[in-house]
Amino acid sequence: MTDRAGTDDLDAAVVERVRASFARQGAMGTFGAELVAVTAGQVAIALPIEPRLSQQNGFLHAGVAVAVLDSACGYAALTLMPAESEVLSVEFKVNLLAPASGDRLVAEGEVVRAGRTLTVCRGDAYAEHEAERVHVATMLATMVRRRAG
Amino acid sequence: MTDRAGTDDLDAAVVERVRASFARQGAMGTFGAELVAVTAGQVAIALPIEPRLSQQNGFLHAGVAVAVLDSACGYAALTLMPAESEVLSVEFKVNLLAPASGDRLVAEGEVVRAGRTLTVCRGDAYAEHEAERVHVATMLATMVRRRAG
Amino acid sequence: MTDRAGTDDLDAAVVERVRASFARQGAMGTFGAELVAVTAGQVAIALPIEPRLSQQNGFLHAGVAVAVLDSACGYAALTLMPAESEVLSVEFKVNLLAPASGDRLVAEGEVVRAGRTLTVCRGDAYAEHEAERVHVATMLATMVRRRAG
Amino acid sequence: MTDRAGTDDLDAAVVERVRASFARQGAMGTFGAELVAVTAGQVAIALPIEPRLSQQNGFLHAGVAVAVLDSACGYAALTLMPAESEVLSVEFKVNLLAPASGDRLVAEGEVVRAGRTLTVCRGDAYAEHEAERVHVATMLATMVRRRAG
Numbered sequence: 265m266t267d268r269a270g271t272d273d274l275d276a277a278v279v280e281r282v283r284a285s286f287a288r289q290g291a292m293g294t295f296g297a298e299l300v301a302v303t304a305g306q307v308a309i310a311l312p313i314e315p316r317l318s319q320q321n322g323f324l325h326a327g328v329a330v331a332v333l334d335s336a337c338g339y340a341a342l343t344l345m346p347a348e349s350e351v352l353s354v355e356f357k358v359n360l361l362a363p364a365s366g367d368r369l370v371a372e373g374e375v376v377r378a379g380r381t382l383t384v385c386r387g388d389a390y391a392e393h394e395a396e397r398v399h400v401a402t403m404l405a406t407m408v409r410r411r412a413g
Numbered sequence: 414m415t416d417r418a419g420t421d422d423l424d425a426a427v428v429e430r431v432r433a434s435f436a437r438q439g440a441m442g443t444f445g446a447e448l449v450a451v452t453a454g455q456v457a458i459a460l461p462i463e464p465r466l467s468q469q470n471g472f473l474h475a476g477v478a479v480a481v482l483d484s485a486c487g488y489a490a491l492t493l494m495p496a497e498s499e500v501l502s503v504e505f506k507v508n509l510l511a512p513a514s515g516d517r518l519v520a521e522g523e524v525v526r527a528g529r530t531l532t533v534c535r536g537d538a539y540a541e542h543e544a545e546r547v548h549v550a551t552m553l554a555t556m557v558r559r560r561a562g
Numbered sequence: 563m564t565d566r567a568g569t570d571d572l573d574a575a576v577v578e579r580v581r582a583s584f585a586r587q588g589a590m591g592t593f594g595a596e597l598v599a600v601t602a603g604q605v606a607i608a609l610p611i612e613p614r615l616s617q618q619n620g621f622l623h624a625g626v627a628v629a630v631l632d633s634a635c636g637y638a639a640l641t642l643m644p645a646e647s648e649v650l651s652v653e654f655k656v657n658l659l660a661p662a663s664g665d666r667l668v669a670e671g672e673v674v675r676a677g678r679t680l681t682v683c684r685g686d687a688y689a690e691h692e693a694e695r696v697h698v699a700t701m702l703a704t705m706v707r708r709r710a711g
Numbered sequence: 712m713t714d715r716a717g718t719d720d721l722d723a724a725v726v727e728r729v730r731a732s733f734a735r736q737g738a739m740g741t742f743g744a745e746l747v748a749v750t751a752g753q754v755a756i757a758l759p760i761e762p763r764l765s766q767q768n769g770f771l772h773a774g775v776a777v778a779v780l781d782s783a784c785g786y787a788a789l790t791l792m793p794a795e796s797e798v799l800s801v802e803f804k805v806n807l808l809a810p811a812s813g814d815r816l817v818a819e820g821e822v823v824r825a826g827r828t829l830t831v832c833r834g835d836a837y838a839e840h841e842a843e844r845v846h847v848a849t850m851l852a853t854m855v856r857r858r859a860g
Contacts, residue, residue, distance in 0.1 A: 285469040286469070288467075288468075288469040288470075289467065289468050289469050289474060290463075290464045290465045290466055290467035290468075290474070291465070291466045291467060291468065291474035291476065291477050292474075293465070294443070294465045294466060314439075315439045316439045316440070316442070316443045317439055317440045317443060318437075318438065318439035318440060319437075319438050319439075319440065319484075320434040320435070320437040320438050320499075321437075321499070325438060325439070325440035325441075325480055325483075325484075326480075326483055326502050327440065327476065327477075327479055327480020327481065327482075327483040327484065328440050328476075328480055330476055330479055330480065330483070331474055331475075331476020331477055331479065331480060332476065333476075334474075334475055334476040334479070335468075335474075335476065350469075350470070352509070352512075353475050353509050354508070354509060354652075354680060354704060355506065355507060355508040355509060355653065355682075355702075355704055356506070356507065357504065357505070357506035357507075357655055357804040357851060358504060358505065358506075359503070359504040359823070359831045359851055359853060360501070360502050360503060360504060361823070361824045361831060362824075363501075376806070376808070376846075376849060377806075377808045377809075377846070381679065381706075382652060382706065384653075384806045384808060384849070386849075399823075399824070402823060402831070402833075402851065404653075404804055404806055404849065404851045406652060406653055406704060406806060408679075408680070503801075503829060503853060504802065504831075504851075504853055506655040506702055506804055508674070508675075508682045508702055508704060510674070510675045510682060511675075525657070525659070525697075525700060526657075526659045526660075526697070530828065530855075531801060531855070533657045533659060533700070533802075535700075548674075548675070551674060551682070551684075551702065553655060553657055553700065553702045553802075555657060555801060555802055555853060557828075557829070583767040584767070586765075586766075586767040586768075587765065587766050587767050587772060588761075588762045588763045588764055588765035588766075588772070589763070589764045589765060589766065589772035589774065589775050590772075591763070592741070592763045592764060612737075613737045614737045614738070614740070614741045615737055615738045615741060616735075616736065616737035616738060617735075617736050617737075617738065617782075618732040618733070618735040618736050618797075619735075619797070623736060623737070623738035623739075623778055623781075623782075624778075624781055624800050625738065625774065625775075625777055625778020625779065625780075625781040625782065626738050626774075626778055628774055628777055628778065628781070629772055629773075629774020629775055629777065629778060630774065631774075632772075632773055632774040632777070633766075633772075633774065648767075648768070650807070650810075651773050651807050652806070652807060653804065653805060653806040653807060654804070654805065655802065655803070655804035655805075656802060656803065656804075657801070657802040658799070658800050658801060658802060661799075
């Protein structure tokens, strides 16, 4: 996935649903994260890498990267669910592949298998610094559909 | 683990090492998290539950809870390592058991098995509201020792 | 958990349901595994450690230990489900703590949180050799209830 | 990956090392599993799906599929390690995507990131029935290098 409007193949209402939910996530606002792609079964979120989100050595805190990956996976799942759905994380696992430094983190979530109740997603996070891109984390997550409201 | 000084059985230098490293974690400061217990093989961190750290329904963002659990597990591992060590997260998995709301989250990390290079930890997070305590997440993590440097 | 009839607090029909399902697992028969405890929310399975189940160095193959842990967790979940239920593994994670050798492996599964659809379980496997017991693996698993039939 | 000799890009000594180690895995022999591809950073293992390896409903036991995935990931890691190495599983997580039935299971392991000590692998298992292929499981695993001998 690359930065793009990327919404051609998705009903505008679905994209709007993802954007509205994302806007209500206080944590994403506090982190300075933003949605950069929403397509069918795939969502990307970008985050500036800043000292206020660091671990002890100045790299991005792994937990912050994981929080963004979790949101990317959850919204990727939501794009394939019926209109009245909400999505919750059941569980996830992440391997941290390299320390994240540079300009920004891009977390990409995509659906591996969409079920009626449970959706399995994969997420990958990349640290970008100028023209360079380093694969810093990979996630495998289970999401559950709940009826909204 | 309960809130307490809880440092009787640990060399003061180890506690100081954990506290100094924690203080350098920009993300923990941004979250408003604080160390509430440091004992041999066990560390607890508390976090006020606030709207600025929420997911879309007003509960604490799972990723934020996970970030705090990750730090608790990492520092639990560090308490059992030689003096010149640093700790990095290799990977972790977390099951989200219930939405987190209330006054604060307490994340408790403890060492399951300490090896020369790799340490396995378990983490459990509880949402506290007045006298009530709800188990909201459980983690299984692998930490690696690096020589500080 | 220890070896015991251990069924006092469970309806005999539930125990019978677990035993009947276990008996249909061809893999458990091929491994020589047997149920050694079935109580509410907890199940233990034992397995003789034999060369025909080894990895390349003669220790028990991690995957075999994991298969038995998976069954122990699944049946622990089943003990708390309504009568017409079946249980399937959604996902699990396991940390391998030590190589398994000796006389037998005991895998203990227990329910961490039982939900209407999803149940979270923890599993721990021990290698027993004469009077000694070594913790060789720890699992965190998600099980889903399906209507039998 | 497809079934093939598939060894063009690998030193014959590495392939021989993988084959010799695989042959010593009693569990793989008991399962009837065989190596079907060994290339740099990728290994595939096939397993006939038989009642003696079933769970309670006649599908392949998830734990058996996971055992084979674990071996595929471990050997994929081994192909990229120095000659005097052994590989051990540190931990893995697997999502079970569909019940496995049909003629045979093919488990494919590949290296995501090879480090000096730790290697992260991804594994995917497919159930094959005549011309059909169903994705039944996906794994994320951490392997550790040990000096052989």
